[in-house]
Amino acid sequence: MARAADMADGWVILRMAGPRTLPVARSLAAAGFEVWTPVDRVSKRRSGGRTGKVVVDAPMAPTIVFARANRRADLHAITRLPVSPHPPFSLFLDTDRTIVAVSDASLERMRDFERHRPRPRPVGQPLAKGQKVGVPGNAFAALKLEVDASNERRTLLFFGSMRMNVRTLRLHTDVVQGEHSSGTDMAA
Numbered sequence: 001m002a003r004a005a006d007m008a009d010g011w012v013i014l015r016m017a018g019p020r021t022l023p024v025a026r027s028l029a030a031a032g033f034e035v036w037t038p039v040d041r042v043s044k045r046r047s048g049g050r051t052g053k054v055v056v057d058a059p060m061a062p063t064i065v066f067a068r069a070n071r072r073a074d075l076h077a078i079t080r081l082p083v084s085p086h087p088p089f090s091l092f093l094d095t096d097r098t099i100v101a102v103s104d105a106s107l108e109r110m111r112d113f114e115r116h117r118p119r120p121r122p123v124g125q126p127l128a129k130g131q132k133v134g135v136p137g138n139a140f141a142a143l144k145l146e147v148d149a150s151n152e153r154r155t156l157l158f159f160g161s162m163r164m165n166v167r168t169l170r171l172h173t174d175v176v177q178g179e180h181s182s183g184t185d186m187a188a
Contacts, residue, residue: 010101011036011066012075013092018062020087025065027086033075034068036107037061038114053152060114065089069101124168126150133157133171135164 014035016024021037028035038060043053067075076091076099078084092100127133127150134144135157145157145164155168 010069010103011107012069012072012099012101014065014067014075014089015063015092016065016087016089018059020089021059021062021065022057023087024089028065028067028075031086033071035065036111037065038110040114040117060117061110066102066107069099072099072101124152124155124171126152126168127155127171135166135170 014024014028022039025035025037039057040060041055042058043055046054072091078086079090094100127147129147129149131147132144133147133155143159145159148156148158148163150156150168153168155166155171157164157166
């Protein structure tokens with residue numbers, strides 16, 4: 001880490017309450033500041049008693065947003081406003097109350113991790129019980145299989161007495177409810 005006075009093109013560290021991390025980053029970006037905080041896409045349950053899950057942005061480093069050091073005076077002025085247009089935040093200070101800054105190079109490992117982190121597995125839309133589907137791209141593509149049970153991840157299908165468990169994502173709406181038209185496709 002270097003002091004902001006010694007680093008004109010580095011990044012200052014902004015601190016805030018965890019739930020304010022993304023709102024601070026969005027608010028400052030909308031006001032023209034160059035800011036960055038590592039963001040992950042996570043799957044979470046829907047709120048309000050609704051079933052299923054949604055994929056949302058979540059901070060990978062809650063409580064921290066990086067802002068370009070060349071605007072540190074403007075950021076410091078925002079923290080001193082009696083009423084701010086931005087969610088509350090503070091500048092990270094060294095023990096001698098000097099604003100701390102970091103270089104682009106020191107953030108590169110964190111940026112690289114953000115770019116290459118594991119992604120949540122994709123999900124599909126649950127299908128209705130009794131719905132007829134085909135499984136594209138395999139030996140069962142020409143058969144009409146019936147949905148027995150389905151959720152966002154897996155669908156249980158049956159054809160006569162044969163049962164199979166397939167990833168719901170593979171059963172796109174373009175193969176649902178139709179007659180076999182050619183090769184592995186079923187008309188909608």
